[in-house]
Amino acid sequence: MGRNEIRLRRQKMSSGRIAQHRNYGELMVRHERDLKIRRIAKTFIYFLVILFLLIVFVIVRRWEKQQNIQKQNSKQVVQTISASRNHTSLTPENF
Amino acid sequence: MSEEEIRHEYAILERSKKDPKAFGELYEKYFDRIFNYVFRQTDDEDLTADLCSQTFLIALKNLVKYEFRGVPFSAWLYKIASNEVNKHYRKQKTSKVFSIEELRIRELIDLTYENWDEELIQRLMNYLKDLPTEMLEVLELRFFEDKDFKEIAFILEITESGAKMRTYRALDRLRKNFNLRIKYDGKE
Numbered sequence: 526m527g528r529n530e531i532r533l534r535r536q537k538m539s540s541g542r543i544a545q546h547r548n549y550g551e552l553m554v555r556h557e558r559d560l561k562i563r564r565i566a567k568t569f570i571y572f573l574v575i576l577f578l579l580i581v582f583v584i585v586r587r588w589e590k591q592q593n594i595q596k597q598n599s600k601q602v603v604q605t606i607s608a609s610r611n612h613t614s615l616t617p618e619n620f
Numbered sequence: 621m622s623e624e625e626i627r628h629e630y631a632i633l634e635r636s637k638k639d640p641k642a643f644g645e646l647y648e649k650y651f652d653r654i655f656n657y658v659f660r661q662t663d664d665e666d667l668t669a670d671l672c673s674q675t676f677l678i679a680l681k682n683l684v685k686y687e688f689r690g691v692p693f694s695a696w697l698y699k700i701a702s703n704e705v706n707k708h709y710r711k712q713k714t715s716k717v718f719s720i721e722e723l724r725i726r727e728l729i730d731l732t733y734e735n736w737d738e739e740l741i742q743r744l745m746n747y748l749k750d751l752p753t754e755m756l757e758v759l760e761l762r763f764f765e766d767k768d769f770k771e772i773a774f775i776l777e778i779t780e781s782g783a784k785m786r787t788y789r790a791l792d793r794l795r796k797n798f799n800l801r802i803k804y805d806g807k808e
Contacts, residue, residue: 529756531748532663532719533741543655546669549644555673556640556680 621692629693637683647676650694654701657765661705663719671708675701695771698761702775718748718756724764740798747797755790762787 629646636643654675659668678700686696709716722741748756757776761767767775772783 528715529749529751529753530715530717531745532717533745534663534719534721535723537721537723538656538659538665540652542665543652546655546665546672547648547651549647552647552673552676552680553640555677559677559681 621694626688626692630688633683633686633693636680640680640683643680643683646693650697651676653694653765654697657698657760658701658705660719660760660764661717662708663717667708671701671704674704678704689774691771691774695767695774698765698767698771698775699777702757716753716756718760720748720760720764744798747794751790751793755786758783758786759790 632642632645636646651672655668655672658671658675659665662668662671675697679697686693725744751759754776758772761772761775762769769780769783769787772778773780776783778786
C-alpha cells in the first residue's frame with residue numbers, strides 16, 4: 526500500500542455546491558458561543574484562584590493563632606515555674 | 621496580489637479585531653479557495669465543510685494575534701486549514717487522501733504523447749501514491765493553488781529554499797519516470 530491515497534476527480538466542485546456550505550451567520554453564532562464559554566471559563570478560573578488564596582490566608586491565620594497560643598502557654602509555664610522557685614527559696618528553713 | 625489589495629485586507633482585519641462582523645468580507649472572499657484546498661485533501665464534502673468552518677472559526681478567534689509577515693492574509697488561512705487537515709488525519713490514523721482534478725492535470729502537463737490515455741493516468745496515480753506527503757503538499761500548493769514559494773514556506777512552516785527543493789525533486793522524478801514536460805511555474 527502506498528503512503529497516500531490518490532484519487533482522480535473528473536470534475537471540479539461547482540461554486541454553487543460550495544455555496545451551500547457557506548454560512549457566515551452560523552460561524553458568528555459559533556464564535557459568540559465560544560467567546561461566552563471562554564469568558565465563563567476565565568471567570569471560573571479567577572474564582573478558583575481567589576478561593577485558593579483565601580484558603581491559604583485562612584490556614585496561615587489559624588497557624589499564626591496556634592503559634593501565639595503555644596507561645597503564651599509556654600510563657601505562662603515558665604512564669605509559674607520561676608514563681609514556684611522563688612517561693613521555695615523564701616521558706617524559713619533556708620534562712 | 622497587489623500592495624493595495626494587501627493594504628485593503630489589512631484594513632478589514634484591523635476593523636475585524638474590534639467588530640467580528642467585518643470579517644465576513646474576507647470569509648466570502650476566501651471560502652471557496654479554502655474549501656477546494658481542504659476538499660482536495662479529504663475528498664469528503666461534509667468533512668470538508670466541517671474543517672473549513674473550523675478554519676475560519678480559529679482565524680476569527682486568533683485575529684488579535686495576527687501580524688503581517690510579508691505574505692497575504694490568505695496564506696494564514698491556508699496554514700490554519702493545513703494544520704486542521706493534518707490534525708484530522710493524526711486523529712483518524714489513516715493515510716492522507718489527495719483528490720486531484722483531471723482537468724487541472726491536463727492544464728499543467730504538456731504531454732509528449734499525443735493522447736492522454738487511461739493507462740498513463742493510472743501509472744501517474746500509482747507513482748503519486750508513493751511520493752512522500754511533504755512533496756505532494758508542496759506540489760498541491762504550487763500547481764493547484766498557484767502559491768509562490770514564499771507563501772508555501774509560510775503555510776507548511778518550512779524554509780523557502782526547502783519548498784523550492786521539494787518542488788524541484790518531485791518534478792524531476794516525474795520528468796524522469798514519465799518523460800513528461802511539466803511546466804515548473806505552472807504559468808508557462
